[in-house]
Amino acid sequence: MSSALSSAPSDSAQIPADATFSDLGLPPALEAAISDLGFTVPSAIQSQAVPALLSGRDIVGVAQTGTGKTAAFGLPLLAAIDYDLPAVQAVVLTPTRELAMQVADAIQSFATHLPGLNVLAVYGGSPFLPQQRALARGAQVVVGTPGRVLDHLDRRTLKMDNVRFLVLDEADEMLRMGFAEDVDKVLSAAPRERQVALFSATMPPQIRRVAEQHLNRPVEITVSRQASTVTSVRQTYAVVPHRHKTGALARVLAVSPADAAIVFVRTRGAAEEVGSALIERGISAAYISGDVAQTEREKIVDRLRTGALDVLVATDVAARGLDVDRIGLVVNFDVPREPETYVHRIGRTGRAGREGEALSFVTPSEQSRLRQIERTTRQSLQQVEIPSPAEVSAHRVQTLLARTAARAELDRLDLYREAIAVHLAQNPDVDPFELLAVVTALAVGDEGPVAVQHGDDLDDALSRAHLTGGSDRGNDRSDRPERGERRRSDTHVAGGSPRWRVAVGHRDGLQPGALVGALTGEGGLTGKDVGKIDIFGSFALVDIPAGLSADVIDRLARTRVAGRPLRIRLDQGPRPGHGASRPTHGPARGRS
Ligand code: ADP
Ligand code: MG
Numbered sequence: 001m002s003s004a005l006s007s008a009p010s011d012s013a014q015i016p017a018d019a020t021f022s023d024l025g026l027p028p029a030l031e032a033a034i035s036d037l038g039f040t041v042p043s044a045i046q047s048q049a050v051p052a053l054l055s056g057r058d059i060v061g062v063a064q065t066g067t068g069k070t071a072a073f074g075l076p077l078l079a080a081i082d083y084d085l086p087a088v089q090a091v092v093l094t095p096t097r098e099l100a101m102q103v104a105d106a107i108q109s110f111a112t113h114l115p116g117l118n119v120l121a122v123y124g125g126s127p128f129l130p131q132q133r134a135l136a137r138g139a140q141v142v143v144g145t146p147g148r149v150l151d152h153l154d155r156r157t158l159k160m161d162n163v164r165f166l167v168l169d170e171a172d173e174m175l176r177m178g179f180a181e182d183v184d185k186v187l188s189a190a191p192r193e194r195q196v197a198l199f200s201a202t203m204p205p206q207i208r209r210v211a212e213q214h215l216n217r218p219v220e221i222t223v224s225r226q227a228s229t230v231t232s233v234r235q236t237y238a239v240v241p242h243r244h245k246t247g248a249l250a251r252v253l254a255v256s257p258a259d260a261a262i263v264f265v266r267t268r269g270a271a272e273e274v275g276s277a278l279i280e281r282g283i284s285a286a287y288i289s290g291d292v293a294q295t296e297r298e299k300i301v302d303r304l305r306t307g308a309l310d311v312l313v314a315t316d317v318a319a320r321g322l323d324v325d326r327i328g329l330v331v332n333f334d335v336p337r338e339p340e341t342y343v344h345r346i347g348r349t350g351r352a353g354r355e356g357e358a359l360s361f362v363t364p365s366e367q368s369r370l371r372q373i374e375r376t377t378r379q380s381l382q383q384v385e386i387p388s389p390a391e392v393s394a395h396r397v398q399t400l401l402a403r404t405a406a407r408a409e410l411d412r413l414d415l416y417r418e419a420i421a422v423h424l425a426q427n428p429d430v431d432p433f434e435l436l437a438v439v440t441a442l443a444v445g446d447e448g449p450v451a452v453q454h455g456d457d458l459d460d461a462l463s464r465a466h467l468t469g470g471s472d473r474g475n476d477r478s479d480r481p482e483r484g485e486r487r488r489s490d491t492h493v494a495g496g497s498p499r500w501r502v503a504v505g506h507r508d509g510l511q512p513g514a515l516v517g518a519l520t521g522e523g524g525l526t527g528k529d530v531g532k533i534d535i536f537g538s539f540a541l542v543d544i545p546a547g548l549s550a551d552v553i554d555r556l557a558r559t560r561v562a563g564r565p566l567r568i569r570l571d572q573g574p575r576p577g578h579g580a581s582r583p584t585h586g587p588a589r590g591r592s
Contacts, residue, residue, distance in 0.1 A: 020040070020041065020042070021034055021035070021039065021040070021041075021042055023047075024042060024046070024047065024050045024051055024054070024075075025050075025051055025054050026050065026054070026075055026076075026079065027079055029113040029114055030075050030078060030079060030110060030113070030114075032113050033109070033110050033111065033112050033113050033114075034071065034075070034110065036112065037109060037110075039071065042068075042071075043067055043068035043071075043072070043223075044063075044067065044223045045061055045063045045067045045068055045069055045072045045221060045223045046068050046071055046072045046075075048221045048223075049061055049069075049072035049073065049076070049197070049221055050071075050072060050075055050076055052219045052221070053072075053073065053076035053077075053195065053197060054076050054079060056195060057195070057217075057218070057219045058195055058196045058197065058198075058215040058216050058217065058218040058219070059197050059198070059218050059219045059220070059221055060198050060199075060200075060211050060215065060218045060219070060220045060221070061073075061197065061198070061199040061200070061221045061222075061223070062199075062200060062201070062202070062203050062220070062221070062222040062223065063199065063201065063221075063222070063223040064201045064223075064343055064346075064347050065170075065201060065344065065347025065348070066233075066347050066350050067223055069169065069199050070102075070103055070106045070107070070169075071106070071110065072197075072199075073092070073167045073169070073197045073199065074103070074106055074107045074110050075110055076165075076197075077090045077092070077107070077141065077165050077167065077197075078107065078110055078111055078114065078117070078141075080164055080165045080195070081117065081140050081141065081165075082140075083114055083115075083116045083117045083140060084116070085140070085162065086137070086138025086140070087138060087140065087159070087161070087162040088135070088139060088140060088141075088142050088158060088159065088160070088162060088163055089140050089141070089162050089163055089164055089165065090140065090141045090142070090163065090164070090165040090166070090167070091141075091142050091143075091144075091149065091160070091163055091165075091166050091167070091186065091190070092107075092141070092142070092143040092144070092166075092167040092169060093144065093145070093146050093149060093166075093167065093168050093169065093174065093179075093183060093186060094143060094144070094145060094169045094170060094174075095145065095169075095170050095173035095174045095176075095177050095179065095320065096123075096145065096173075096177075096320050097123035097124065097125060097126075097145060097294065098298075098301075098320070098322070098323075099169065099170065099320075100121045100122070100123045100143050100144050100145055101121050101123070102323055103121075103143045103169060104119050104120065104121035104141075104143040107119045107141055107143065117140060117141070118134070118137070118138065118139040118140055118141070119139065119140075119141040119142075119143065120134045120135065120139035120141070120142050120143070121142075121143050121144060122135075122142060122143070122144035122145075122148045122149060122152060122158075123144055123145045123148050124145055124147050124148045124151075125294055128151075128155075128157075131148075131152070131157075132152070132155075132157045135152065135157055135158055136157070142158065145179075146174060146179040146182035146183050146186060147179065147182055149182075149186055150182045150185055150186055153185075153186065153189055160189045160190050160191065161191065163190045163191060163194060164191070164193065164194050164195065165194065165195050165197075166186075166187065166190055166194060166195070166196045166197070167196075167197045167198075167199070168183060168196070168197070168198045168199065168200075168210070169199050170199065170200065170201065171183075171198050171199060171200040171207050171210065172200040172201055172202045172203075172204060172207055172340060173201075173320065173344070175204075175206050175207065175210075176340075180206065180210075183210065184210070184213075184214075187210075187214045188214075196214060196215050196216075196218075198210065198211055198215060198218070201340070201343050201344060201347065202339075202340045202343060202376075204340070233330075233346050233349055233350040233355075233356040233357065233358050234355070234356070234357045234358070234382070235346065235357075235358045235360075235379055235380075235381045235382065236357060236358070236359045236360070236381060236382045236383070236384045237359065237360040237361070237362055237370060237381045237382075237383055237384070238252075238359065238360075238361060238362070238383065238384050238385065238386050239362055239363070239364055239367070239383070240361045240362070240363065240386060241363055241364065242363050245274075245333060245361050246274060246277045246278075248361065248386040249263065249274070249278070249331060249333065249361075250277075250278065250281050250283070251386055251387045251388075251389070251391075251392050252329075252331065252359065252386060252387065253278070253283060253311060253329075253331075254387070254392045254395065254396070255387045255391060255392055255395040256328070256329050256357075257328070258327070258328025258329035258349075258356075258357070259307070259310070259326040259327075259328055260304055260307070260309070260310045260311065260312075260324065260326040260327050260328065260329075261310065261311050261312075261327065261328070261329040261330070261331060262311075262312045262313075262314060262319060262322070262327050262329075262330050262331070262348050262349070263278075263311060263312070263313040263314070263330075263331045263333050264314060264315070264316065264319065264330065264331065264332050264333060264334070264336070264345050265313060265314070265315060265333045265334060266315065266316075266334045266336075267289075267315065268289035268290070268291060268315060270315075270333070270334070271287040271288065271289045271313050271314060271315050271318070272287055272289075274287070274313045274333060275287025275313035278311055278313065283310070283311055284308075284309055284310040284311060285309070285310070285311035285312070285313060286300050286303070286304075286309050286311075286312055286313070287312070287313040287314065288300055288312065288313075288314050288315075288318040288319075289314070289315045289317070289318050290315055290317035290318050292318060297318065300312065301322060301324065304324050304326065304327075305324050305325075305326065307326065313333075316336070316341055316344070316345065319345070319348060320344075322348055323348075324348075327348055327349045327356070328349060328355065328356055328357065329349060329356065329357050329358075329359065330345055330346050330348050330349045330356065330357070330358040330359070331358075331359050331360075331361070332345060332358070332359070332360035332361060333361055334361070335360055335361070335362050335366050335369045335370070335373075337369075339372055339373045339375075339376030340376070342360075342373050342376070343376065345358070346358035359384065360373075360381065389446075392446075393444060393446055393448055396444045396445075396446070397440060397444055400440065400443055400444060420432075420435070423435075447570065499541045499542065499543055499544075499570075499571040500541070500542050500543075500544050500548070500568055500569065500570060500571060501539055501540070501541055501542075501568070501569055501570070501571040502515065502539060502540050502542065502561070502566045502567065502568050503538070503539055503564065503565065503566065503567035504539065504540060504561050504562050504564045504566060505535055505536050505537050505538045505539045505540050506535055506536065506537050506538075507537050507538050508538075508561075508562040508563065508564050509562050510535055510540060510561065510562045511562075512533045512535065514561050514562060515533060515540060515542060515561060516530050516533070517561075518556070518559050518561045518566060519542070519544070519556070522555055522556060522559040523548070523552055523555065523556050523559070524552060525544070525552075529544055529545075529546055530542065530543070530544060531543025531544065531545055541571055548568070553568060553569070556568045557569075
């Protein structure tokens with residue numbers, strides 16, 4: 001070959017584990033480009049795949065997402081190209097349009113010191129003609145989805161005669177998406193004298209078959225996630241009953257240090273339901289499923305990338321190939337049925353050398369699925385607890401206090417100093433420290449932990465004996481007010497007066513008179529103590545401005561109305577994002 005980039009063949013066995021890029025035998029123009037990109041140490045897959053490919057071997061690379069596969073094949077691919085020849089010499093197949101664009105961009109970025117090298121992405125759903133023109137102009141590297149590449153072959157707008165390098169990226173995904181036959185045809189259309197690199201996160205039998213049929217004595221390279229220098233993802237799980245998952249999710253997001261999070265659900269319906277519930281709580285969230293139009297999907301992914309959005313709820317199909325560095329947390333709202341899906345999901349975090357966490361919610365009956373995942377990933381998952389409301393409140397206070405130094409620096413506090421001085425002068429009994437606690441509670445925006453015995457909620461479900469209160473009003477989705485009732489309950493939140501919640505509602509045939517009767521009878525209140533009552537499907541809210549003492553709560557908790565125990569408790573505070581002064585940090589950032 002007349003490549004200007006000829007390089008010494010090297011033997012992968014001689015590359016030490018702590019190799020640098022200059023040990024890999026890459027041409028200087030490529031070394032310069034990766035140094036521009038800030039890559040200093042090759043990842044495990046790179047230090048093994050690059051020398052093997054440079055020496056002309058085929059390879060099978062088993063590596064999860066985020067291990068640096070693009071450079072592992074992209075650099076040797078570029079080294080094999082004769083850029084004076086205006087013909088397609090390398091073809092990379094990827095499962096999705098988004099991945100095709102990403103990989104094409106990455107290869108282009110490795111080629112900055114190779115003038116005259118043209119990389120083209122081709123994919124379905126976009127017009128044929130511009131792609132055809134770019135091919136005619138002599139693109140040397142084509143990155144595309146199997147279907148569209150095959151279309152170009154069929155129309156003879158893409159010729160394989162000069163192809164000497166083929167890559168199957170995320171091969172298992174391509175097969176899962178039904179591209180087996182197309183992949184087969186593209187490989188069969190390539191000249192015999194060619195190199196093939198096949199990458200896959202998993203190695204099901206179908207992939208082995210592809211490798212046996214189309215690859216020539218491939219070098220097999222397997223990289224475990226731990227061995228990867230590019231990423232590290234902490235894998236955890238929490239046992240959460242199905243009906244409490246949304247509440248648990250809101251708490252997890254509220255305390256997570258991650259910049260952004262992706263929440264995986266199984267169905268389109270679940271995506272909408274969970275996404276809406278988060279949005280309703282003031283979390284900066286959106287949801288997508290497979291039937292969302294590509295342009296819409298790209299817009300949403302872009303907002304996630306720029307920080308306009310912090311939480312994305314998605315189905316597996318919708319999140320395919322998604323690569324956003326800000327994602328520090330993946331939540332598996334459901335345990336995936338196949339361990340391979342799990343592997344793909346967690347690959348959405350820990351990108352670009354960052355830390356990531358993957359948290360899976362499992363219901364008590366699903367715990368056996370974890371074992372299966374552990375066997376597939378060869379890693380154990382660590383059990384964690386869902387944070388309690390008190391922990392959520394404490395986290396919010398810490399976040400708020402952490403911002404005080406910078407705010408003090410800004411100064412411009414005279415107005416506040418004066419207002420406080422006047423307030424203290426007018427209220428000599430008020431202790432300034434106490435006032436500070438109140439102002440902090442208002443700024444944090446929830447009602448703070450209360451020691452109230454209550455029944456069937458998330459925390460009981462999680463069997464935790466801790467103080468409750470705080471941020472996840474309505475954590476039990478079945479208890480949420482129905483449409484139309486919601487507005488009234490929001491009005492209550494905005495008003496900020498403490499309300500009490502009883503576990504009896506319309507469904508039980510609750511009448512306001514019966515509730516007032518119980519409160520004034522067993523509760524010993526007077527009619528005047530009882531304010532507005534709102535009755536919802538499975539619960540009711542009641543204003544008791546003067547509050548309730550602990551023993552009244554105790555007595556009322558056991559009182560039965562309409563045949564059911566009242567289980568009275570303080571209605572848990574406003575939802576995250578309510579109020580202008582909420583600390584904004586992490587994925588739970590409010591709308592404010
Ligand atoms: P994969 O295809 O295995 O999912 P990518 O090739 O997309 O992984 O790489 C993941 C991220 O890591 C990208 O942002 C890439 O720029 C970065 N990266 C890859 N190799 C290195 C390296 N050697 N040093 C630093 N960053 C790297
Ligand atoms: Mg990749």
